[in-house]
């Protein structure tokens with residue numbers, strides 16, 4: 001009887017430890033895999049993170065047509081499944097709304113007077 005109790009307690013302990021570990025890894029994932037929370041973010045989480053991290057998505061930007069072309073490219077060459085029309089529409093709207101076309105991702109050049117001397121400039 002005593003051995004059964006010991007075995008039972010051991011199993012309960014193991015179960016609790018596994019829950020704790022699961023919880024820790026879920027928290028880490030949440031932290032790393034961050035999407036802006038807005039209409040449609042779950043659809044992106046569910047359909048777009050199987051093959052690559054969310055970061056590959058969030059570091060990109062573009063108009064609806066650009067996002068659509070990326071989806072087509074993945075469908076034609078990377079094995080992304082066909083998405084139901086309404087699902088694709090909500091994913092595209094989410095991406096366009098939250099990771100839309102940027103005017104420019106580079107800052108403007110510094111004025112020439114603020115630049116260091118060019119070491120390669122010919123000496124006259």
Ligand code: HEC
Pocket residue numbers: 044047048049050051052056057060070071074078079080081091
């Ligand atoms: C079946 C696998 C798969 C799924 C599911 C998937 N992708 Fe991809 N995706 C890829 C592969 C493979 C690449 C190329 C990765 C690389 O360049 O390292 C990629 C690249 C990308 C890129 C980068 C494109 C570029 O120009 O650099 C974006 C953005 C992207 N995916 C968005 C999405 C979105 C949005 C979804 C959901 C609709 C999605 N992916 C679902 C396989 C997938």
